[in-house]
Amino acid sequence: MARYSPADPFARLAEPGQVVTEWPTLETADPVEPSTDGLLDMAEA
Structure with missing residues (x-):
């Protein structure tokens, strides 16, 4: 692929x-x- 792509000056x-x-x-x-109940409530909303 590198042979066929144009030269990139950057x-x-x-x-x-x-x-x-x-790194921070x-x-x-x-x-x-x-909680399971909280997840079920979010899924039903």
Whole structure:
């Protein structure tokens, strides 16, 4: 595929200042466990 696509002047490796080395702590889980009744109510709405 790379042989047949046109050259992209913007495709290059990132400069060292553009590379992220630290990430913020993300809250990726919801600590609230929904109840069965609550889920049923949402499904029926």
